[in-house]
Amino acid sequence: MKDIVTSFIEKHQLLLPNTTVMVAVSGGPDSMALLHFFKTIQKEWGLKVIALSVDHQLRGEQSKDDLEYVKSMCREWNIEFIGKSIDVISYKKKKHIGTQIASRELRYQFFAEQMKYFQADYLAFGHHGDDQVETMLMRMVRSADSSFLSGIPVKREFAGGSIIRPLLCVTKKELENYCQVNGINPRIDPSNASDDYTRNFYRINVLPLLKSKNGNLHKTIQHLSESLEADENFLQIEANRVFEEVVQLEENFRTATFNINDFVSRASALQRRVYHLILKYLYHNDLPKDITYVHEEQLLSLLAKDKSNVQIDFPRHLKVKKAYNKLIFYFQEEENNFPNFHEVLKVPGEVLLPNGNKMIATYQDEVKSINENTYICLESEIKLPLHIRTRRDGDRMSWKGLNGSKKLKDIFIDAKIPLQDRNSWPVVTDNNGDILWLVGLKKRDSIPDQKSSSYIKLYYEKGNL
Template identity: 70%
Template sequence: MNGEVTAFIQRHQLLSHGATVLVAVSGGPDSMALLHYFKSIRDEYRLRVIAVSVDHQLRGEESKQDLEYVADCCRQWDIEFVGESVDVNGYKKQEHIGTQLAARNLRYDVFAEQMKRFQADYLALGHHGDDQAETMVMRLTRMADSSSLSGIPVKREFAGGYIIRPFLCLTKKQIEHYCKETNIYPRLDPSNESTDYTRNYFRINVLPLLKEKNSNLHKTVQHLSESLEADEEFLQLEAKKMVENVVITDEDPRKVVFSIDAFQSRASALQRRAYHLILNYLYHEDLPKDLSYVHQEQFFALMNNKKGNVQIDFPRHLKVEKAYNKLIFYFRQSEDLQSEFHETIPIPGEVLLPDGGKIIATYTSELSLQNEHTYICLENQVEFPLSVRTRHDGDRMTWKGLTGSKKIKDIFIDAKIPLKERNRWPVVTDNKGDIIWLIGLKKRDPIPNQNHSLYIQLYYEQGNL
């Protein structure tokens, strides 16, 4: 095994002589084998090896014993040791995130701190070839963008040095065999056998089936990952050149403008990546959690829209406006934001409106009494997601029995709605931007027939409107 790992390190230039290497060690077989491997090459490479172990405090005394086990092994192997405890449960409640993400964030915070403390060159992690295969297959089932499929990188920049993964050339079985050969008796985490976690499900149920067809799956997937990573690096470089040549940016206020013809003259692969580079610039790399592939689809649909003036709303008050052959990204200024809003409606769930009202969305099997504050439809009757927003200039809607469409402005006039209330009146739209409900005034769709078992109902709870 050592020869295979060393060849992998040399091929990818993962290690330099005389370096300081932190090894992330949990006490499990992967990280213990990795630590032992670095112990075995320490003299040859003149390395300073430091083990870093993090207790997530998720398994009480058991996880504390994991830390003590790693510390004891380091004493026996004459390796420097750093142990830290982190409060995962407290952090996940504070940040409203899942256990695994909270643990990862805190663990990497510790790694970054120790990298700077020791001025380390590398942080070695024990991810192996089976981890890579699991990651690639998992992403294949839920990612729609090829740039997200490149898997776990062999090497990447981190905290003034590099994260390296020398074991990506190995299988889990090879690592377990190495532990037996070297008399390593690792600690085992019982949560790794639970299929409640998505990764465990793929490892236990999916990977064995794939390996029946290809016993060298880990090598095939690693080669694919490296190829995709190299391709993505090239495409990102070309996309940056495209943005430099096509896109005009302003800093104060932050704004992006480009010619649609010039943008669309480039390859679609570059257009997609340029779109993401633009968003990274506008959001300062802090992309909103509710930014999704739906927004990307809306962006490209906007460029192809035949109308001269159209606009869509992105999270955090970012507006994307088509003005004939120009596309403009800009943030609404504070004076414009006092009455304007745009939110996606979760189903089931609720959206709080600026005036203190709310929209409550539910699934229901009964058609209860309907009035101007409720809207009900079949799931296949609308295109999701649904949104609630304030009106836009030129907004129109249609409904059963109406020939053509009617301006929202004229509906307000007919209903004698005061001018000061019109700009904050809630408008419900589908994914195409079509208005399906002008709350309290007009509904696009009639009440469906009562021959279905499940409906979607929106209920408007009035605020100070």
């Protein structure tokens, strides 16, 4: 077994000579075999080996005895030992989480502290090939997302170093034989004999059936896991690039928008991954458990619909709305939270708007240049002071060539402005209440061509939000 594991380490470049390796040890066959393996190569590789063991205080004296067993074996093997008892029950109550999650979080907090304190290079775990098979099977049964099917990683970054799993190339049986040959009497957790836990169910009931068809199943699955991981890494790099190119984000982490044509022009494999990146961004990497492949199917169906201004609901009040050629992710409380705004705009002067943009008013003697963010009128044809505000019910405006007036609502619809943008859209009026400029969309006056009075120039300056 030693040669198999050593070859696996070299193949995956898991270990460098003259480094510090911390080994997570529970006292069971897997971790004790792993610790003994590092003991046998310690001198050859010039390693500093430190054993870490945790008592979760969930099995009373039994789990405490496990810790003492590991400590005594480290003393016998002349390996540095660090142990800790953690209060899982109090932590799970405080955080309102399950026992397994609480145990893992506290355990990894301890591992991270020790990695940083010793400036260790590696943290080694005793996960083996059967663990990999069980993990892949559970993920296949529970998940419809291929990105979750790559299994337990051989190596990943952690606490300034790397987590490594050198035993993924061998089976549970091989580790038990290794312990027997080397005179190791590991501790056995009696809960492993029960199939009440999901993993134990697969281990006891499913794995033997599969192994009867393929004795090297662990090798096959490990190869599959590595291939999927390599593919997924490439796709994630591409998805991140598309995410940066296509998705517009708000600084408040509450809204994400993309142009539908830009999005659907990308490969479907990237569309799905960008969708998941958006969810991770909006949920701050804390995805609700009740988000499933059904939500993904609903979103893809929404993209295919011709109808505009339709939406689907996600957990925690997240909404996904199709507004003309855009898809908008936003939280419910964000939809109508833009307050009514009204400020007097002095000439010359400026007003900072709630959306972070600015309206600047100046006098000038001639018309130099205009664009969609500029409005110019004659002072003699308006009633000062000017006002800038958000829209109101019944707002209408007129312009040259229009017979009568038109509702702002209809102008927004014609311009395909999403519903949630309309309540914050800046409207400029004179002191009589006549709408002069629906910024970026419609202007009451065409460009003046006479000099009977001073020109007033308004410039809508967009901020960096």
